[in-house]
Amino acid sequence: xxxNTQAVSDDLGQLADDARALMEATADVAGDKVAEARKRLxxxxxxxxEMCGRVREKAEYGAKVADAAVHEHPYAAIGVAFGIGAVIGxxxxxRNGN
Numbered sequence: 001x002x003x004n005t006q007a008v009s010d011d012l013g014q015l016a017d018d019a020r021a022l023m024e025a026t027a028d029v030a031g032d033k034v035a036e037a038r039k040r041l042x043x044x045x046x047x048x049x050e051m052c053g054r055v056r057e058k059a060e061y062g063a064k065v066a067d068a069a070v071h072e073h074p075y076a077a078i079g080v081a082f083g084i085g086a087v088i089g090x091x092x093x094x095r096n097g098n
Contacts, residue, residue, distance in 0.1 A: 012052065019045055 023038055070077040 012048070016045055016048070 019041055023041060026034055026038060
């Protein structure tokens with residue numbers, strides 16, 4: 001994982017930990033509104049955990065597919081990378097020239 005991905009993952013983990021701590025702190029508080037808020041928070045945490053798992057699975061699958069494609073067609077991959085680099089270089093020099 002790169003630094004940005006790791007930072008986001010750490011932040012989400014801290015947010016989940018804080019939410020769990022809040023749920024534990026309000027466990028003995030009575031009231032319909034608090035109970036409803038705790039239910040919504042628990043559901044949001046579970047949904048976030050499931051979504052994070054799906055995103056991770058899709059990212060891993062995408063990386064495997066890209067790796068396989070590069071191994072099957074290395075020269076095409078080099079050509080595509082060169083072409084994209086050339087376009088970006090052209091646009092960057094054009095932008096700085098004006």
